[in-house]
Amino acid sequence: MSTRADLPPKLVGETKTYSFDFSSNLAVGETISSATVTATVYSGTDASPSAILSGADSTSGAVVSQNITAGTLGVIYELICAATTSLSQVLQQVGLLAIIPDEP
Numbered sequence: 001m002s003t004r005a006d007l008p009p010k011l012v013g014e015t016k017t018y019s020f021d022f023s024s025n026l027a028v029g030e031t032i033s034s035a036t037v038t039a040t041v042y043s044g045t046d047a048s049p050s051a052i053l054s055g056a057d058s059t060s061g062a063v064v065s066q067n068i069t070a071g072t073l074g075v076i077y078e079l080i081c082a083a084t085t086s087l088s089q090v091l092q093q094v095g096l097l098a099i100i101p102d103e104p
Contacts, residue, residue: 030089
């Protein structure tokens, strides 16, 4: 099961935490056992899209968070958060992240 995550654009020069909330997909008492966030290029060119992932993801309750840094101006990245739950569900949220210019 894959759902869409709403990811606001990120300025080139900022490092920002993005969160994926799975609470509406979990049964009562079900928890996230493990999670992984991956980054690929949806539109544009970046030879190393995974370089935007800063450090490991973290999980708190039903929310998985990942720090995102830098990125290539004008590129739209596809971020996929895959979470395995205590009831062996494998859930995914997919979001598109645009990198925009730093404000003057």
